[in-house]
Amino acid sequence: MSLSILNLEEQQHKDEIVSLTEQVLDAKGIECDSKIAKISEEQLREILEQVRKLRKKREKIEEDKNESQRQEEQEISVR
Secondary structure, eight states: OOGGGSOHHHHHTHHHHHHHHHHHHHHHTOOSSGGGGGSOHHHHHHHHHHHHHHHHHHHHHHHHHHHHHHHHHHHHHHO
C-alpha cells in the first residue's frame, strides 16, 4: 500500500493497517498477492476507508473495555 495515501499516524502503525487491509481484501474476495498492484488508486482509497472504519471500531471497543475496567476498579475501591 502506498504510504502517500496514509496519514502520519497510520504510517506509524502500518503493521496494523496491513493486517486490517488483508481482512478487508479477504472480505471483498481479493487475494493479497501481485494482483493488488493492479488495483486502481480509487479502489485502494475505498479499501483504506474501510480499513479506517475497522480500526476506529477496534479502538472504540478497546476504549469501552478500558473504561469498564476503570469503573469496576473504582467501584471495588469504594467498597
